[in-house]
Structures are given as C-alpha cells and as structure tokens.
Amino acid sequence: MDDMSDRQTPKPMFIGGQWTLAQDGDAIPVVSPADGRVFASVSRGKAHEVDQAVKAAQRALEGAWGRLDGVERGRVMLRIAEKVLQNAEELAQLEARDTGKPISTARNDLAVLARYFEFYGGAADKVHGQVVPFQNGYTVTVLREPHGVTAHIIPWNYPAQMLGRTLAPSLAMGNATVLKPAEDTSLSALKFAELATEAGLPEGALNIVTGLGEEAGAALASHPGINFLTFTGSNEVGTLVQQAAARNAVKCVLELGGKSPQIVFADADLDRALPIIVRAIIQNAGQTCTAGSRLLVERKIYDDFVGRVATRFRDVRVGTPEMDLDCGPVMNPAQLQRVTRYVENAKAQGIVLLAEGQIAPGVPEGGYYVRPALFGPVPRANALAQEEVFGPVLAALPFEDEADAIALANGTDYGLLAAVWTESGGRQQRVSKAVRCGQVFINCYGAGGGVELPFGGVKRSGHGREKGFLALEEMSSTKTLVQFHG
Numbered sequence: 295m296d297d298m299s300d301r302q303t304p305k306p307m308f309i310g311g312q313w314t315l316a317q318d319g320d321a322i323p324v325v326s327p328a329d330g331r332v333f334a335s336v337s338r339g340k341a342h343e344v345d346q347a348v349k350a351a352q353r354a355l356e357g358a359w360g361r362l363d364g365v366e367r368g369r370v371m372l373r374i375a376e377k378v379l380q381n382a383e384e385l386a387q388l389e390a391r392d393t394g395k396p397i398s399t400a401r402n403d404l405a406v407l408a409r410y411f412e413f414y415g416g417a418a419d420k421v422h423g424q425v426v427p428f429q430n431g432y433t434v435t436v437l438r439e440p441h442g443v444t445a446h447i448i449p450w451n452y453p454a455q456m457l458g459r460t461l462a463p464s465l466a467m468g469n470a471t472v473l474k475p476a477e478d479t480s481l482s483a484l485k486f487a488e489l490a491t492e493a494g495l496p497e498g499a500l501n502i503v504t505g506l507g508e509e510a511g512a513a514l515a516s517h518p519g520i521n522f523l524t525f526t527g528s529n530e531v532g533t534l535v536q537q538a539a540a541r542n543a544v545k546c547v548l549e550l551g552g553k554s555p556q557i558v559f560a561d562a563d564l565d566r567a568l569p570i571i572v573r574a575i576i577q578n579a580g581q582t583c584t585a586g587s588r589l590l591v592e593r594k595i596y597d598d599f600v601g602r603v604a605t606r607f608r609d610v611r612v613g614t615p616e617m618d619l620d621c622g623p624v625m626n627p628a629q630l631q632r633v634t635r636y637v638e639n640a641k642a643q644g645i646v647l648l649a650e651g652q653i654a655p656g657v658p659e660g661g662y663y664v665r666p667a668l669f670g671p672v673p674r675a676n677a678l679a680q681e682e683v684f685g686p687v688l689a690a691l692p693f694e695d696e697a698d699a700i701a702l703a704n705g706t707d708y709g710l711l712a713a714v715w716t717e718s719g720g721r722q723q724r725v726s727k728a729v730r731c732g733q734v735f736i737n738c739y740g741a742g743g744g745v746e747l748p749f750g751g752v753k754r755s756g757h758g759r760e761k762g763f764l765a766l767e768e769m770s771s772t773k774t775l776v777q778f779h780g
C-alpha cells in the first residue's frame with residue numbers, strides 16, 4: 295500500500311461498471327490520521343463525473359439491473375455479503391488505516407456492513423403491497439416501487455457501515471444508486487465496488503464518485519436526474535443538500551448530529567451502567583452521531599457516580615489502529631482543532647476537568663491524538679451541554695427528579711438517542727415516552743450496529759428513517775391501482 299505508485303496514481307472511481315479517472319485527472323491525497331502522512335490518493339470527481347454516474351444509474355434501471363426481480367436482487371446481495379465476509383480482514387485493515395480507528399473497531403464495522411447486505415438481501419423479496427377495501431365494483435391495490443436513481447452522501451466516521459446502511463435497502467428495493475463517500479475515507483467504498491462486481495452486481499446499479507463535498511457532493515444533491523437523496527453528516531451541509539433536493543422536488547432523508555443523554559437515576563444498576571456509559575462516548579473517539587455525550591445523573595448519587603466515571607476515564611487509552619486500544623486519533627486536523635477548542639474553552643470558563651484519558655507512549659508524531667475528557671458539573675446553557683463536540687468529551691450534569699431529568703434531556707436542539715438507567719419499570723416507560731428522540735435504550739446503549747432497529751432523528755437531528763424494515767419504505771414509493779370491474 296505504501297509504494298510511490300500508489301501515492302502518485304489516484305484510485306479511479308466506479309461509474310457504469312468502469313473504473314474511471316476524473317476527466318481532468320485531479321486527485322485528493324489520502325492521509326492516515328495515525329501519523330498525518332499521505333499513503334494513497336483518490337480521484338477528485340466533479341459535476342461531469344456525477345452526471346456520468348447518474349446517467350449510468352438511469353441506464354441500469356432500463357437494463358439488466360432493472361429486469362431482476364426481488365428474489366434475484368436478494369441473491370446478488372447475499373453474494374455481496376459473503377464476499378465482504380471473505381475479504382473482511384483486508385477491508386478492515388484498509389478501513390483502520392483510512393480512519394485511524396482501532397483494528398477491532400474496524401473489524402466490527404465490516405461485520406456490520408456484511409449484516410446490512412444479509413438483512414436487506416433477505417428482505418428484497420418480502421416487501422408486500424396492500425389491498426385496500428373500496429367501493430363495490432372496484433379492486434384497489436397499492437404497489438411498492440423503487441424511486442429510481444437514489445443518491446447517497448455519507449461521512450467519514452463509519453465509512454463501511456454507512457455505505458451498507460444507505461445502499462443496501464435502496465438496492466433491495468430495486469433502485470440504482472450513486473454514492474459520494476467522504477473525501478477523507480473513500481477507500482473501503484472503492485474496494486467494496488470491486489467485490490460487488492465479483493458478486494455479480496450488474497453495471498450501473500452502484501456508482502461511486504469520489505471527490506469534495508462542495509464539488510461532487512453539491513453536484514449530486516442538485517442533479518435533476520436523481521429521484522431520492524440520503525445524507526448523513528453535519529447540520530450545515532444537511533441544510534444545503536435539502537435545499538438542493540427541494541429545487542428538484544426530491545425527497546430526502548437527513549441523518550444529522552446528536553447530543554444524546556445518558557439519564558442515570560439513583561436506583562440504577564450502576565455497576566452495569568458504568569462501562570457502557572464510558573464506552574458510549576469513547577467509541578470511535580467520540581466521532582459517532584449517537585455518542586452518549588451528556589451524562590445526566592440524579593443529584594443524590596451525582597458525586598459518587600461521576601467520581602467512578604472519572605476513575606475509569608483516567609484509564610482510557612488512545613493509540614494507533616495496531617495498538618488496538620480504547621480509541622484512535624480523530625479524523626483530521628480540523629477535528630483535532632474542533633475538539634481542542636471545546637476543551638480549552640471549557641477550561642477557560644472555569645468548568646472543572648474531572649478526568650482525562652491517556653495517549654499511549656509511542657504513537658507517531660503528526661497523528662491527530664486527543665485526550666478524552668470528562669467535565670462536570672457543566673452549566674445547562676454551556677456549549678459543552680448543548681453543542682455536538684464530535685470528539686471524546688463527556689459533559690456531566692446533575693438533575694433533581696424525574697421531571698427535571700426529562701426537561702434536561704429534552705433541553706437541546708437535537709433528538710437522536712437517549713438512554714434511561716433505572717430499575718423502576720414505571721419510570722422506564724414514562725421517561726422513554728417523554729424524551730423526544732428516535733431511539734431510547736433502557737439499561738443498555740447501542741451506538742452503531744443494530745441493523746434491524748429503525749433509526750433516525752427528530753428536531754435538528756434530522757428526519758426520515760434508516761435501518762430495519764422502515765428503510766425499505768423510505769427507499770420506495772407507492773403506486774395505487776384502482777380497477778373497475780363492475
């Protein structure tokens with residue numbers, strides 16, 4: 295991977311079944327977050343390549359891909375899952391190098407990618423329409439049909455998982471897809487395209503245009519030939535792509551950020567909660583939309599429990615992918631600056647830094663390593679209690695009672711996940727129902743994975759649902775047939 299030729303010749307994109315360089319030959323360097331060094335490059339596709347990809351997808355719908363029925367699509371997808379599993383170690387090594395994440399996290403991500411293709415491959419022939427009772431003399435059937443060409447713009451935090459999450463339900467429903475991976479992490483997607491082709495995915499069903507967000511991404515979101523859009527990423531860009539989609543009357547699913555609360559009551563099983571709560575903010579160096587980034591604790595146990603979290607935090611260790619510790623570096627210099635700024639601002643405002651994790655000795659210079667940090671008590675209106683850091687920074691806040699816990703949990707612009715920790719069954723139900731978000735975990739937490747579980751946000755965390763069977767509904771539209779037969 296590290297030879298000069300790999301760095302000099304950009305990896306081509308995958309358009310209409312062909313490996314294609316950018317028309318102008320432009321490329322983007324690929325940097326390892328573990329040491330800050332360039333180790334490859336990918337093509338910098340722009341509007342021209344996006345247009346080629348959308349047209350290839352349109353042709354696929356008219357061609358071999360469009361002619362497959364659900365059973366056949368499912369078989370191709372199951373073969374893709376098998377290819378991913380057979381090549382899982384190579385893919386995981388590539389993903390770990392590209393993202394900096396610990397190798398065991400990358401291995402898990404690849405297992406999840408395979409799961410998406412298994413789950414939706416198995417579902418491809420099981421999405422039923424409806425028969426609607428209507429007036430005498432009529433039969434009304436509601437069919438489920440693909441949207442047509444679906445566009446998918448994904449971020450860098452879980453490149454392989456995101457690819458599976460967004461592409462698999464769309465392909466299962468018979469759409470043809472165009473993917474724009476994040477500029478920082480395109481390698482696993484390109485390798486995936488190779489495997490999907492070997493598995494027999496017809497040309498044009500999957501097209502990958504690598505490039506910059508403001509070039510390839512913007513061109514894809516605004517292309518009049520797309521019929522549906524999914525976007526996962528920041529609120530700022532989410533607003534832009536929704537505006538672009540609106541101009542073409544294209545529906546979109548937005549998966550944006552979060553500030554998910556861990557709500558811990560005094561009667562909770564604290565021994566069980568403790569490692570799960572620490573893991574939920576450390577995982578992927580906190581660069582997880584569903585990171586449990588707010589620790590809300592009932593006041594009477596606040597000092598004691600937060601003290602125990604602090605003790606664990608001091609043992610958290612950050613290292614290279616190969617060291618395979620609790621977390622790796624953050625993604626890029628911008629992320630490093632962002633996380634450092636939140637930490638420095640909080641300290642300058644006098645918020646108590648309760649504990650910090652350790653960067654392992656021997657990590658390469660030039661890597662983007664930050665020490666995980668626990669702050670508390672954080673004032674409720676403070677940026678650390680309100681804004682998504684997207685890094686390994688946990689904000690602890692005390693609450694008084696159940697009503698206060700609910701108000702505090704709902705007191706941000708976001709609504710993605712929440713966890714409720716209590717042994718009281720009544721309280722589990724009351725709090726779960728009162729918290730405004732897309733998933734609630736009771737005495738557990740599930741950032742990432744869970745391909746079966748409908749997922750998505752409310753409020754500024756976005757709209758639409760991915761994962762589970764609901765994604766198949768998102769990725770299709772209905773057609774109502776009204777037949778008069780007397």
Ligand code: NAP
Binds near residue numbers: 450451505532551684
């Ligand atoms: P981002 O800057 O919004 O990027 C996401 C994707 O959009 C990338 O592929 C990016 O390309 C592309 N993009 C950038 N500008 C664009 C434009 N003008 N038009 C079209 N596409 C454009 O987000 P990020 O920094 O990669 O990820 C961090 C944020 O994503 C966090 O807020 C996090 O919470 C959120 N996130 C949410 C979820 C979820 O499931 N809800 C999952 C992961 C992340 P480039 O890579 O070239 O910039």
Ligand code: MG
Binds near residue numbers: 477507
């Ligand atoms: Mg960018």
